Amino acid sequence: MHMADLGDIGLHWREDGNPHGAPIVFANSLGTDLRIWDKVVARLPGQYRILRYDMRGHGLSDCPPPPYSMGALVRDVERLLDQLEVRDAVFVGLSVGGMVAQGLAVKRLDLVRAMVLSNTAAKIGTKETWEDRVAAVKSGGLESLADGIMEKWFTAELRATPELRLWRNMVTRSPEQGYIGTCQAIAGTDFYTPTSGLTLPTLAIAGSEDGSTPPDLVRETAGLVRGSEFHLIRRSGHIPCVERPDDYTERLMEFLTAIGH
């Protein structure tokens, strides 16, 4: 566990694997933290320098008052990677983390040699749907939304197990201000044009039963990037790194091997 002091914000990050290995960076989704990657990291070979962090307003990172902008989320990880002297990383981002991947690749291609765009898109939802979500959090708290969120994150199979409570607790215990700020950052993001200008090895991953970023939406974003491929994980919702870690890691490893990382 480490805290990076970036001046106006502190970000919680963690390193596993070989500190001299080829870097892989993992970015979390809305209402989660770096623990969503635990199962994948445990399955990866020890040769990589594996970096994870909690996005602002999430996990153990600082939680400034909302609103947040996508520019700020991208700048956070840009400064973190500069401070850690990381270059040429494979950047794996889930959902809003995948938006950060796109923004970072557009801004600093020296930091990103390849992307894994997991359960994400150039634009997720509409301004109105995110405004509604923010209003619902303000009126009823995250507890009032948690069951609906779980239906998007996981299939009925996982939801029938005790593990569900663990992830439900993660979202209901998320800092409300951080959750709201991140919804506002997503609401203001449309990466269609900038992402269309990207050329780099990219693996897009979708979950067959993802209620937040359905497979067709992920496929469409993959189609914007020259050098992309698409992979569907079956029997998975929005968070396949949690629900299908064997499939997820196997596909990630095939991608890493194919690009010689």
Ligand SMILES: O=C(O)CC1=CCC(=O)O1
């Ligand atoms: O609605 C959700 O919780 C899924 C989601 C959308 C953006 C994100 O990061 O997670």
